[in-house]
Amino acid sequence: MSLDSISETIAHFIGTFELTTEQARLREQYEEFTALRRKIELEDLAEATAINVRADLKLDPGKYGPLPYKFMAPDNDGPFPPASGGPIPEPALFLDPVSGPDEIIPEGQLFTAEFQQTIVVPELVPELIGSAVTYTFQTLNLSDNDTIGQGDFRDAEVLMQEGYEALDVALSLHVISSPSFDIADYQSVEKLEQLAEQMKATVTVQVDGATVHQFHGEEAVGIIVNGERVEELPDWMELLPQHHQSEDDEESGQPDPYPKEWDQSEDDVFGEGHTVIAGGNLAINEVSITVGWVDAPIIAVGGASYDLTVVSQVAIVSDIDEGEPGAQSETKVIQSSQIAVEASEASWIEDNVAPPGQDPLVVISWISGDLYVTNFVKQVIDATDIDHIQTEVSASNSMYVLGDNDMFNVNNVVQLGSFYDVVMVGGNMVSVDIVQQTIVLIDDDVVTGPVQDEVEENLVMNQVSLTSTGEDTHEDITPNLASVLPIEEVNTDALEDALLNDPAFAGMEQLRVLKIEGDLIQANVIEQITLLQDQDDVHLNGGNGAAASVLGAGNALLNAASVSKIGVDSVVMAAEGEYSDVLLHQASLIDSPDEELGEEIANEAIAFLMEETNGPGESDLAPGHNKLTPSEAASLDDGMQSMLA
Numbered sequence: 001m002s003l004d005s006i007s008e009t010i011a012h013f014i015g016t017f018e019l020t021t022e023q024a025r026l027r028e029q030y031e032e033f034t035a036l037r038r039k040i041e042l043e044d045l046a047e048a049t050a051i052n053v054r055a056d057l058k059l060d061p062g063k064y065g066p067l068p069y070k071f072m073a074p075d076n077d078g079p080f081p082p083a084s085g086g087p088i089p090e091p092a093l094f095l096d097p098v099s100g101p102d103e104i105i106p107e108g109q110l111f112t113a114e115f116q117q118t119i120v121v122p123e124l125v126p127e128l129i130g131s132a133v134t135y136t137f138q139t140l141n142l143s144d145n146d147t148i149g150q151g152d153f154r155d156a157e158v159l160m161q162e163g164y165e166a167l168d169v170a171l172s173l174h175v176i177s178s179p180s181f182d183i184a185d186y187q188s189v190e191k192l193e194q195l196a197e198q199m200k201a202t203v204t205v206q207v208d209g210a211t212v213h214q215f216h217g218e219e220a221v222g223i224i225v226n227g228e229r230v231e232e233l234p235d236w237m238e239l240l241p242q243h244h245q246s247e248d249d250e251e252s253g254q255p256d257p258y259p260k261e262w263d264q265s266e267d268d269v270f271g272e273g274h275t276v277i278a279g280g281n282l283a284i285n286e287v288s289i290t291v292g293w294v295d296a297p298i299i300a301v302g303g304a305s306y307d308l309t310v311v312s313q314v315a316i317v318s319d320i321d322e323g324e325p326g327a328q329s330e331t332k333v334i335q336s337s338q339i340a341v342e343a344s345e346a347s348w349i350e351d352n353v354a355p356p357g358q359d360p361l362v363v364i365s366w367i368s369g370d371l372y373v374t375n376f377v378k379q380v381i382d383a384t385d386i387d388h389i390q391t392e393v394s395a396s397n398s399m400y401v402l403g404d405n406d407m408f409n410v411n412n413v414v415q416l417g418s419f420y421d422v423v424m425v426g427g428n429m430v431s432v433d434i435v436q437q438t439i440v441l442i443d444d445d446v447v448t449g450p451v452q453d454e455v456e457e458n459l460v461m462n463q464v465s466l467t468s469t470g471e472d473t474h475e476d477i478t479p480n481l482a483s484v485l486p487i488e489e490v491n492t493d494a495l496e497d498a499l500l501n502d503p504a505f506a507g508m509e510q511l512r513v514l515k516i517e518g519d520l521i522q523a524n525v526i527e528q529i530t531l532l533q534d535q536d537d538v539h540l541n542g543g544n545g546a547a548a549s550v551l552g553a554g555n556a557l558l559n560a561a562s563v564s565k566i567g568v569d570s571v572v573m574a575a576e577g578e579y580s581d582v583l584l585h586q587a588s589l590i591d592s593p594d595e596e597l598g599e600e601i602a603n604e605a606i607a608f609l610m611e612e613t614n615g616p617g618e619s620d621l622a623p624g625h626n627k628l629t630p631s632e633a634a635s636l637d638d639g640m641q642s643m644l645a
Contacts, residue, residue: 292566
């Protein structure tokens with residue numbers, strides 16, 4: 001009798017169920033049987049069993065037996081002899097032959113001993129110091145102009161041209177023209193006098209929104225931030241926008257001690273939601289120079305002594321956004337300068353004392369020409385991040401990363417030489433430190449749709465630190481030092497005699513002298529330029545477009561320069577006098593939203609200002625770069641003021 005398909009399926013299921021049940025029952029019986037068998041096998045081992053292991057550990061000593069481990073008892077010596085009651089005769093030393101009969105010691109066996117003592121005076125050979133010259137040019141060009149979709153976007157080429165025009169305006173706001181990278185310019189007295197005249201000139205820029213602060217001489221020493229004297233320098237890491245700060249740093253200042261593989265938290269970058277990152281760029285120009293090449297407590301100069309320090313900082317920011325309420329971002333502009341001089345006496349002077357009546361040991365190092373200790377650094381970042389996006393957001397999760405670029409130019413120079421007791425310069429002694437920093441940020445965004453809940457911020461910072469260890473005081477040159485400066489290397493003995501007869505060096509054990517027949521040129525010249533254009537057009541449509549988050553700002557720009565000069569307190573005596581000056585110049589121009597001033601008017605004002613600032617020179621980044629002298633810049637028509645009046 002055949003079954004239908006349904007009955008056959010039910011019968012097959014019942015049979016399979018019975019077989020499975022029987023297998024489980026048999027397995028349970030088998031496991032019980034196996035356990036009972038193992039119990040019978042292990043009944044003899046129910047109690048602890050003692051296992052005796054026999055090992056013969058006595059080794060064969062071989063031919064020689066081992067030494068006993070017990071110490072031998074000392075021998076019992078007899079008593080000491082009694083002390084003598086009389087005087088103890090001293091031994092006599094005879095250098096001549098012993099007198100006596102000839103038959104005792106034959107004449108042929110007599111000998112004489114001669115002793116000769118030689119005193120070796122070590123000759124000190126100093127390590128000859130030479131010039132130290134470095135040139136560093138770092139240029140970073142970035143073009144990250146992205147376009148997604150089609151729409152009514154602004155022309156990227158026109159925006160880039162406006163950025164270069166803004167850079168020309170920024171370069172014209174400096175107190176001096178572009179610094180020279182030619183060593184000969186810092187050896188020329190005429191060029192040094194021109195630099196000193198530019199430092200004295202006062203630049204007055206009457207442009208709406210522009211701020212200029214200048215400090216001369218002792219007023220420039222200390223910590224100055226945006227024209228105000230403060231106690232501490234601002235911290236770059238603490239001021240970074242939220243986009244560049246990690247959550248770990250915010251929660252705790254200590255790093256995570258566990259491996260990254262253990263972190264099972266949700267990825268913030270590719271989490272839920274919709275995000276468009278059109279900004280979030282990081283651009284850093286950083287240079288650190290440490291110089292301790294040559295210095296001495298006494299410096300005699302046959303010519304003149306020049307000491308010039310210039311710090312010029314300029315920042316231009318255009319941050320005018322269009323969109324829904326809350327689309328406008330904020331920009332922090334910080335320009336800080338630290339100029340400090342710390343006293344440091346020569347540590348070896350106290351120990352460099354000779355016994356009474358002993359002349360000092362004179363060691364002279366000769367340099368027949370000029371001695372150069374110079375560092376020239378130029379860092380340029382030219383970046384454009386002009387993004388255009390018009391799309392419909394319909395996915396469950398999405399992310400568009402159009403910016404978020406990291407750019408770095410970093411340079412570190414360390415020059416360590418020797419210290420002397422006296423440095424003698426036949427020509428001029430020149431010390432020039434110039435730091436010129438320029439930052440231009442254009443972050444004019446057009447956003448259609450939602451924006452981030454948090455406040456978007458940009459950070460622009462120019463930071464300079466010039467520190468010197470060792471103070472210089474100036475005195476009239478003594479007649480003795482003035483008379484020995486013309487001595488050349490062929491008359492080394494005459495120079496040594498003159499120094500030995502100088503009362504200023506009496507009582508010294510050793511006199512280390514560096515004799516430079518030419519000029520001593522010390523220069524640190526740094527130029528930093530950062531240009532970032534982050535002009536984005538963001539248009540989001542679709543059902544999920546209203547829930548998207550757009551980051552158009554979050555940019556951080558830094559120009560940081562640090563120069564540390566290591567030396568000792570010195571007395572500088574220049575035959576032709578000395579000249580020193582310090583100048584700090586801080587200028588900023590910020591275009592921010594205004595109820596009566598729209599974006600078109602602001603752009604026209606910048607264009608009109610550029611027409612008025614046509615001057616000589618060309619830019620390294622774009623045609624028409626104007627290198628204006630302070631007098632030319634001061635005589636310019638106030639184009640921006642006329643447009644805003």
